[in-house]
Amino acid sequence: MSTLSPVLAPQISTIEGVNHGFFTRKGGVSKGLYSGLNARLGSNDNPVHITKNRALISNHLGVLPDQLATPYQIHSSNIVFAQSPWPAERPQADGIVTNRPNIAIGILTADCGPVLFVDEKAGVIGAAHAGWKGALNGVLENTIIEMEKLGGSRKNIIAVLGPSISQTNYEVGPDFPAPFLQHSAENKRHFTQSNNAGHFRFDLSGYIVSRLKNAGVNATSLNRCTYAEDENFYSYRRATHQGESQYGCQLSAIVFNA
Numbered sequence: 001m002s003t004l005s006p007v008l009a010p011q012i013s014t015i016e017g018v019n020h021g022f023f024t025r026k027g028g029v030s031k032g033l034y035s036g037l038n039a040r041l042g043s044n045d046n047p048v049h050i051t052k053n054r055a056l057i058s059n060h061l062g063v064l065p066d067q068l069a070t071p072y073q074i075h076s077s078n079i080v081f082a083q084s085p086w087p088a089e090r091p092q093a094d095g096i097v098t099n100r101p102n103i104a105i106g107i108l109t110a111d112c113g114p115v116l117f118v119d120e121k122a123g124v125i126g127a128a129h130a131g132w133k134g135a136l137n138g139v140l141e142n143t144i145i146e147m148e149k150l151g152g153s154r155k156n157i158i159a160v161l162g163p164s165i166s167q168t169n170y171e172v173g174p175d176f177p178a179p180f181l182q183h184s185a186e187n188k189r190h191f192t193q194s195n196n197a198g199h200f201r202f203d204l205s206g207y208i209v210s211r212l213k214n215a216g217v218n219a220t221s222l223n224r225c226t227y228a229e230d231e232n233f234y235s236y237r238r239a240t241h242q243g244e245s246q247y248g249c250q251l252s253a254i255v256f257n258a
Contacts, residue, residue: 038248106253
């Protein structure tokens with residue numbers, strides 16, 4: 001029996017034939033700073049451990065290791081279509097869509113927002129890595145558009161935001177709100193003053209969910225904080241505050257099993 005402990009979205013768990021998980025760091029073989037289920041290919045973790053961790057995730061999802069497709073993430077709004085398993089050179093993107101069974105698509109995060117999408121009627125799924133930059137520049141909306149190209153419909157798409165950094169733990173500098181406020185004055189509601197003069201706390205999760213809802217899909221958040229739950233999740237910001245030179249990433253993935 002698997003020792004992995006993914007967080008599941010109730011809205012997705014009820015869909016027949018769909019397997020998914022916002023995987024935690026529990027159940028993996030990595031050691032030290034990466035202790036747990038580190039799935040980040042670009043980290044300095046032991047490559048053997050990363051490969052083993054990703055195989056554990058694949059097995060949990062009911063697919064072979066080479067059927068787990070994750071992109072080379074660059075904090076962009078680029079979306080790719082996973083028609084088949086990718087070779088060693090992964091496409092540079094921050095969103096993936098597919099309508100092919102038994103291709104698990106996933107993204108890596110360590111504070112940014114992992115969003116999983118599913119349109120049960122169309123048999124289309126998606127996954128997006130929504131950091132502040134990607135979310136601001138349209139990675140969520142672009143994922144939805146690409147799902148529509150495969151036959152999806154906004155009224156049928158369920159989108160769930162998994163574990164990400166909470167507003168309480170996301171302090172930003174004085175210049176940070178400007179591009180958000182330029183995009184829409186309503187984004188002011190996602191910022192509160194911090195205890196440091198001129199600094200703010202940004203509600204990334206609230207911002208992501210609002211973008212998804214404005215795009216016309218059924219969007220919810222699991223409301224889990226990667227920074228606060230150090231025993232469950234990797235966090236880039238927590239690692240930085242603790243003076244650690246490296247950090248791991250958890251993987252969030254979804255698949256239609258044939």
